[in-house]
Amino acid sequence: MRKWIMFINTLWTIYLGILGAVAIGYLIKGKYKTFPARLDFVISIITWIGLFGYVTNIQIMNTSLWKIVFFGALFWDLIYSFFLADYGEEFEEVSPPIKYIIIAVVFILLLGPLYFGLYKYAF
Numbered sequence: 001m002r003k004w005i006m007f008i009n010t011l012w013t014i015y016l017g018i019l020g021a022v023a024i025g026y027l028i029k030g031k032y033k034t035f036p037a038r039l040d041f042v043i044s045i046i047t048w049i050g051l052f053g054y055v056t057n058i059q060i061m062n063t064s065l066w067k068i069v070f071f072g073a074l075f076w077d078l079i080y081s082f083f084l085a086d087y088g089e090e091f092e093e094v095s096p097p098i099k100y101i102i103i104a105v106v107f108i109l110l111l112g113p114l115y116f117g118l119y120k121y122a123f
Contacts, residue, residue: 012113019048024046036085040085047114050121068120069109069122070118
């Protein structure tokens, strides 16, 4: 059982590192040019801090704050992902229903663990 817990903690730590690396990589490449993209970066940093607290089992601020962050960030990420994000030429030839299905699947796969951990941390 102990090995299983260590394995799960390792996976969470790897996921945390990947999220941080992607955010920093986008920052270095200058991908945050618009106001919504910059706001998304700030919200991503806040959620990353919450996930860090969950993964390391350190209480950062109080749980009431993280409840607000959980719902606010989830709402923002859904709005941003589906309506505000600039995907460039990636979806030019794709019909809107297929585009939204792809966005939803990618959202669940990539950000699902973030919001699961943030939920567990807040509640």
